[in-house]
Each structure stands twice: as structure tokens, then as C-alpha cells.
Amino acid sequence: MTNAQSQRARSRRWRAARSYLVLTVLAAAYVAPAYYLVIGSFKPAADVLSGLGGFAPQHLNLDNYRSVFDSLASDSTGYFWQFMTNSILISLAVVVVGLVVNSMAAYSFARLSWRGRDKSFLLVVALVIVPFEAVAIPLLFMLNDMRNSLLVQALPFFANAFSVYLFYTFFLGLSKDIEEAARLDGLGSFGTFVRIAVPSAKPVFATVAILTFMTTWGQYLWPSLVVSNPRYRPLPLELSVFSGQMPVDWGEVLAFGTLLILPVLIFFVAFQRFFVQSLASSAVKG
Amino acid sequence: MKHRKKAGASVVAVTTAALLLASCSSGGGGTSSAGDGTGDVEVWAHQGKDTEVAALQDAVANFNASQSDINVKLTLVPEADYTTTIQSTSADDLPDVLELDGPTLASFVYDAKVAPIDSYVSQETIDNATVGNVNQGTLDGTLYALAQFNSGLGLCANGEMLDAAGVSYPDSIDSAWSADEFLSALETLAAENDSGYALDIKENYGLGGEWGTYAFSPLLQSAGGNLIADNKASGVIDGPESVAAMEAFQSWMPYVDPDEDDAALVEGRVAISWCGHWLYPGYSEALGDDLVILPLPDMGDGTKSGAGSWTWGMGSTTKQGAAAGAFLDYLLNDENVKAMTTANGAPPATESALAADTLYSSGGPLELWGQQLGAGCNADSITDDCVTVLRPLTAGYPVITSEFASALAAIATGDDVQSALTGAATAIDQSFADNNDYE
Numbered sequence: 001m002t003n004a005q006s007q008r009a010r011s012r013r014w015r016a017a018r019s020y021l022v023l024t025v026l027a028a029a030y031v032a033p034a035y036y037l038v039i040g041s042f043k044p045a046a047d048v049l050s051g052l053g054g055f056a057p058q059h060l061n062l063d064n065y066r067s068v069f070d071s072l073a074s075d076s077t078g079y080f081w082q083f084m085t086n087s088i089l090i091s092l093a094v095v096v097v098g099l100v101v102n103s104m105a106a107y108s109f110a111r112l113s114w115r116g117r118d119k120s121f122l123l124v125v126a127l128v129i130v131p132f133e134a135v136a137i138p139l140l141f142m143l144n145d146m147r148n149s150l151l152v153q154a155l156p157f158f159a160n161a162f163s164v165y166l167f168y169t170f171f172l173g174l175s176k177d178i179e180e181a182a183r184l185d186g187l188g189s190f191g192t193f194v195r196i197a198v199p200s201a202k203p204v205f206a207t208v209a210i211l212t213f214m215t216t217w218g219q220y221l222w223p224s225l226v227v228s229n230p231r232y233r234p235l236p237l238e239l240s241v242f243s244g245q246m247p248v249d250w251g252e253v254l255a256f257g258t259l260l261i262l263p264v265l266i267f268f269v270a271f272q273r274f275f276v277q278s279l280a281s282s283a284v285k286g
Numbered sequence: 287m288k289h290r291k292k293a294g295a296s297v298v299a300v301t302t303a304a305l306l307l308a309s310c311s312s313g314g315g316g317t318s319s320a321g322d323g324t325g326d327v328e329v330w331a332h333q334g335k336d337t338e339v340a341a342l343q344d345a346v347a348n349f350n351a352s353q354s355d356i357n358v359k360l361t362l363v364p365e366a367d368y369t370t371t372i373q374s375t376s377a378d379d380l381p382d383v384l385e386l387d388g389p390t391l392a393s394f395v396y397d398a399k400v401a402p403i404d405s406y407v408s409q410e411t412i413d414n415a416t417v418g419n420v421n422q423g424t425l426d427g428t429l430y431a432l433a434q435f436n437s438g439l440g441l442c443a444n445g446e447m448l449d450a451a452g453v454s455y456p457d458s459i460d461s462a463w464s465a466d467e468f469l470s471a472l473e474t475l476a477a478e479n480d481s482g483y484a485l486d487i488k489e490n491y492g493l494g495g496e497w498g499t500y501a502f503s504p505l506l507q508s509a510g511g512n513l514i515a516d517n518k519a520s521g522v523i524d525g526p527e528s529v530a531a532m533e534a535f536q537s538w539m540p541y542v543d544p545d546e547d548d549a550a551l552v553e554g555r556v557a558i559s560w561c562g563h564w565l566y567p568g569y570s571e572a573l574g575d576d577l578v579i580l581p582l583p584d585m586g587d588g589t590k591s592g593a594g595s596w597t598w599g600m601g602s603t604t605k606q607g608a609a610a611g612a613f614l615d616y617l618l619n620d621e622n623v624k625a626m627t628t629a630n631g632a633p634p635a636t637e638s639a640l641a642a643d644t645l646y647s648s649g650g651p652l653e654l655w656g657q658q659l660g661a662g663c664n665a666d667s668i669t670d671d672c673v674t675v676l677r678p679l680t681a682g683y684p685v686i687t688s689e690f691a692s693a694l695a696a697i698a699t700g701d702d703v704q705s706a707l708t709g710a711a712t713a714i715d716q717s718f719a720d721n722n723d724y725e
Contacts, residue, residue: 046547046549049546049547050547067336070336071336071339074343075360076339076343076346076360076361076362077333077339077362078362140374144376147375147379224367224370224371224374225370225374226374228330228361228363228371228375229361230361230362230363237364237367238364240364240365240366240367241333241364241365243366244364244365244366244367245334245335245365245366247490247548248490248548
């Protein structure tokens with residue numbers, strides 16, 4: 001090996017080492033809060049906020065989890081598993097109905113010809129920039145009679161402009177040849193959508209499902225306005241049982257936080273393969 | 287960070303707007319009726335400490351077991367969301383009996399969400415309530431709420447550390463530290479302590495929240511100022527007396543421990559803690575006989591302190607007034623008041639329970655707070671003798687507390703006192719002008 005080759009090899013190794021260092025620091029920055037959340041959930045409150053000592057895995061026990069379950073275990077407070085079930089039902093309803101409604105709307109915008117289609121699509125796209133907070137008040141009045149139900153927590157979120165946009169961009173990129181062949185074989189618009197477009201769109205369905213589930217799971221403002229009965233409260237509202245009192249028991253807050261993110265984590269892991277596929281295909285498309 | 291603040295602010299703004307509009311839409315009011323004194327009674331309360339929850343659940347279970355005519359159904363809502371939940375619920379959907387945070391009562395009367403209770407609760411119960419309790423629940427001469435307990439506020443200090451530093455301290459309401467004496471004590475104590483701190487003002491509770499108003503607006507009143515007078519904040523909250531009080535407060539900040547772990551006093555990082563009654567059990571256990579209870583500093587017009595807490599009212603559209611009244615009579619009897627105040631350490635808000643209390647009555651370790659509560663008054667009628675001042679009984683209180691607490695938080699971080707208070711005064715006056723003085 002010549003001197004020049006040896007220098008180039010050293011330089012490559014050095015560059016690789018620097019890259020790994022930067023990536024390691026970035027990865028640590030992302031992982032550290034999650035680690036702190038989980039490890040803190042097993043520690044006494046006094047040990048949680050002890051500077052860098054908060055990261056040390058010491059004095060671990062299940063007391064915080066016991067406290068969380070004990071605090072939410074009566075008819076008057078409601079039950080932890082009841083809140084969890086409510087959140088799962090609401091989130092799944094929004095995901096399932098949302099996938100059906102938004103994908104069909106997007107297919108209509110992308111593939112069907114009807115008067116006012118483009119203007120309607122522009123209107124839908126414009127809705128992406130309207131924050132939920134801006135429509136919360138009118139919604140509160142429109143749906144006030146449905147207070148204290150699971151439906152009122154899901155209904156405003158079925159139709160989602162951003163989901164429509166994601167589906168729309170995907171359907172636009174689908175080859176028209178297969179769809180035309182299907183039509184020649186006698187399939188109508190709905191049949192083509194169900195048998196041709198949907199099976200091809202698994203990655204975007206997964207992406208929309210994950211994004212919708214995560215957003216719905218974390219809803220706080222809307223349920224806090226429309227739900228008072230413990231029977232219908234979703235899990236995130238109960239966080240304030242532990243964080244809303246002074247002094248805050250940070251161990252309990254972190255235990256509740258850990259329990260709160262578990263279903264999201266499971267959902268993400270279940271669909272991540274499609275999610276990554278979707279991201280990769282988007283990246284390729286540029 | 288800025289983005290987050292904006293997002294947080296927008297959520298708060300929307301919630302507030304929604305609640306205001308929901309309040310306006312509630313309408314109604316004054317449609318309560320006694321019923322036949324039997325049947326289901328729906329009750330809402332805040333989900334506070336586990337011990338408080340247990341005391342209330344026991345009271346409900348015992349009441350239901352004690353008779354067969356009335357069945358109380360209790361619903362607990364997390365404390366942080368409780369007031370919002372009532373605000374966003376229309377009057378027709380509110381329960382027969384509901385717990386209310388004392389300072390918010392006037393706004394619920396304004397929204398026609400609560401009913402007068404004097405025709406449903408027994409006269410014996412009303413007569414047994416402390417004066418401060420009745421004052422907190424009375425608006426324009428009508429009784430809307432009665433509480434099981436009140437609150438105590440003062441300074442909790444480590445007497446051994448004060449003695450070691452050679453700092454003499456007050457032993458009665460009349461001998462409260464002056465503002466200068468308090469500052470001098472802080473300087474001495476901070477110099478003696480390795481932490482460099484002397485005072486804990488419970489910054490970890492958030493000065494920008496209700497704690498800020500409850501704990502520090504008495505300083506304004508002690509200096510001769512106030513939050514509001516005759517529905518006007520300008521010239522009052524930002525008047526020279528109030529400004530002087532807040533300048534003194536700002537001068538203490540270099541000696542304040544941020545107290546992120548809520549343990550500054552028990553760990554000896556400070557010698558003095560701005561202290562509510564709920565802290566007493568923990569402090570007492572940690573410091574034992576070294577714990578001393580002191581009045582808040584006297585800013586010129588005598589020491590003043592905060593008062594008021596959760597109280598019980600009735601929904602304005604209840605059709606179960608008689609049954610609800612019977613439940614409130616039961617809730618406010620000695621047994622249940624004692625159970626609740628044992629659970630949360632608060633001073634009882636009934637005369638008989640207060641007289642029997644071993645903490646707050648004469649000779650008890652919290653006698654000073656008991657004496658303070660015995661000298662209470664409303665914010666619009668403060669006298670020299672008055673010590674505990676209720677927060678203003680006006681439907682505009684939410685804006686008053688929000689603006690004052692925000693100004694306080696800004697002052698604590700070094701903002702100009704006059705500008706911060708004038709900003710608060712302008713916002714409060716604007717809100718009152720926009721809402722016809724909340725009359």
C-alpha cells in the first residue's frame with residue numbers, strides 16, 4: 001500500500017468515525033427522553049429529578065405503577081382499563097373510518113372526473129392549514145347534545161384533509177394502464193378502487209393509519225371540552241390526575257406516561273414495515 | 287420553543303373562548319326546585335389527593351348506607367380539568383351538587399350555573415359555618431356555597447436555622463416582620479447557608495397560576511394596595527402601594543431557591559418557605575420541633591394572608607334541591623369535616639369542628655393560622671384588623687388572577703414592576719369594560 005493509499009484509508013476511517021460519533025450523539029438525544037421516561041417510572045419521586053442521577057437505574061420498584069392503578073380504580077374516579085379501552089376504541093374508529101372515507105375521497109379527486117373536482121380539491125387542501133383550535137368552538141356548539149359519548153370524540157376527526165392529500169398524491173402516481181384494463185374487464189369505479197387501487201396503496205394506508213392513530217391517541221383539548229363522565233373519558237385526560245396536583249409526584253407521572261405510550265408503540269411496531277416502505281417510496285419519487 | 291409557547295397559548299385561548307361562549311349559551315338559571323327529598327342525587331367533585339378522595343368516597347358511601355330515600359352518585363374529575371369541565375358544561379347538564387373552587391363561585395353565579403342553597407341546606411348547618419366560609423359562598427347577600435374546609439397561608443421556617451443565624455422572628459400576627467426586616471433576614475440567612483438561598487416561594491407550583499394570586503396578592507393588600515377596587519384595576523393593582531409591595535417581592539428573588547424537587551426547606555437549602563396548610567404534615571415530620579409557623583411579612587398596613595378553598599354548591603337546574611340539601615347537611619357535619627380535614631390538613635370551615643380541632647385551635651401548632659382565619663374579610667372591605675383576605679368575589683376574577691399571576695411571574699424574572707402591573711391593570715379593565723363590569 002502506497003503512502004497516498006494509506007492516507008486515503010486513514011482519512012476514510014476518520015470520516016466514518018466522525019459520522020458515527022455524530023449519529024451516536026443524535027441517536028442518544030432521541031433515545032434519552034424515552035429512556036428517562038421509562039426508567040423514571042420505576043423510581044421514587046425524589047430520585048426522578050436528581051439531575052443526571054435521574055438516568056441512573058437505581059431504587060427501581062413498581063410502586064408508581066401501583067399508585068397509578070390504585071388512583072383510578074373506583075366508580076367515582078373511573079377505572080384505568082376503562083380509560084385505556086375508551087382511547088383504543090376512539091382511535092381505532094377514527095383510523096378505520098378515516099381510512100375508508102379519506103381514501104375514497106382522494107381516489108375521487110385523483111381519478112374520477114366530475115364538475116368542480118379541482119376547485120373542491122383545492123378547498124380540501126386549504127383545510128390542511130386550518131388548526132383544530134380554530135374550529136373547536138363551532139364544533140362544541142354543533143355537537144353539544146352528543147356530550148359524554150365515545151362518538152363525539154371521534155366524529156370530528158373521521159374526515160382529515162391531510163390524509164386525503166396523502167392518499168391523493170399516491171393515487172396520482174399509480175399506473176393508469178392497470179385501472180383501464182380493469183375497467184375494460186367490466187369493473188366500475190368502486191370496483192377499480194377496491195380491487196386495484198387499495199391493494200396497491202398498502203404503504204400509504206399504513207402511513208395514514210399510524211399518523212391518525214398517534215394524533216387521535218394524544219387528543220386532549222377536544223375531550224376536555226366534551227367529556228365529564230369518567231365512563232367516556234380517554235386515557236390522556238387522566239394524566240392531570242397525577243400532574244395537576246402540587247407537589248407533583250414525577251414518578252407517577254412518568255409511570256402514567258409510559259403506560260400511555262405503550263399502545264402507540266405497539267401500533268407503530270405493527271405497521272412500521274409499511275410506514276418505512278412509504279417513506280422510502282416517497283424519497284425515491286423525490 | 288417559541289412555537290411551543292404559541293401552540294400552548296392558542297390552546298389556552300381557544301379553551302377560554304369556548305368556555306366563555308359555552309357560558310353565554312348556558313342561559314337558564316334560577317330553575318332549581320326542591321323535589322320530594324328522595325331519589326338519585328348526582329354529585330361532582332374534584333379528584334384531589336388520594337386521602338381526600340377516600341374521605342369523600344367514604345362520606346358518600348356512609349350517607350347512602352345511613353338511609354334509603356336518597357342515593358348519591360359521585361363523579362370525580364381530575365383537579366386540573368375540573369373547573370374547565372364545569373365551564374364547558376351547560377347549566378342543564380350540571381349535577382345536583384357540585385364542588386367549586388371558592389374564587390370561581392362568582393363567575394358561575396354570573397353564568398347562572400349555581401343555585402342559592404339557603405332554602406335547601408338546614409339553618410343549623412349555615413349557622414355552624416365560620417364567617418369566612420359564609421363570606422366565601424355569599425354573593426350579593428345570597429348564599430350559594432358552603433365549604434368543609436378553609437386554607438391557611440404563612441411562612442414555615444426552620445427555627446434552628448433562624449436561631450443559628452441570629453435572626454429573631456415574630457411569634458404573633460402583630461409582630462410580623464416588616465418588609466425591610468424580612469429582606470435583612472433573607473440576606474443574613476443566605477449568607478449563612480452553603481446553598482446561598484434563604485427562601486422557598488414554591489416557584490415549582492408556577493407563579494403564573496392560581497398559586498401566584500393566592501399566595502402573593504396579600505402582599506399588595508398588606509401594603510395598602512389591592513387587586514381591584516370598584517371594578518377598576520388601574521390605579522389599584524398598579525398604584526404606588528402595590529408597586530412598592532411587588533418591588534419588595536422582586537428584591538427577595540436573589541435569595542429564592544427554585545425548589546424544583548419541592549424539598550428546599552426539608553433539605554435545609556432554605557430556612558423559610560412560603561407555606562400553605564397542605565405542606566404542614568410533611569414539614570412537621572421532617573423538622574419536628576424546629577418547625578415554626580410565622581405570619582407573612584407586614585408591608586405597612588399589617589400582615590395579610592390568603593383564604594378560601596373548595597366549596598360545595600348546587601347546580602342551577604337541580605330538581606333535587608331537598609335531597610341535595612340533605613346530603614350537604616351530612617357532608618358538613620362534624621364527622622365528615624373532621625375526616626376531610628384530617629385527610630388534607632386544612633383548617634375546618636365549621637365552628638364546631640374548628641373548636642374541636644387540635645391543630646388550629648388555641649395551643650395547637652397551627653394556632654396562628656387559626657387566629658388569622660378568625661380575622662377575615664372580603665377583598666372590597668379590608669380593615670386594619672383583617673388578616674385573611676378572600677380573593678375578589680366577582681365574575682371577573684378569572685381575568686384578574688390570570689393577569690396578576692402573569693405579571694407576578696414576569697416580576698419574579700426581573701421585569702419592570704410598574705410596567706408589568708400596568709399591563710395587568712389595562713387588561714383587567716378592558717375585560718371589565720367589555721363585559722359590563724360583570725354585573
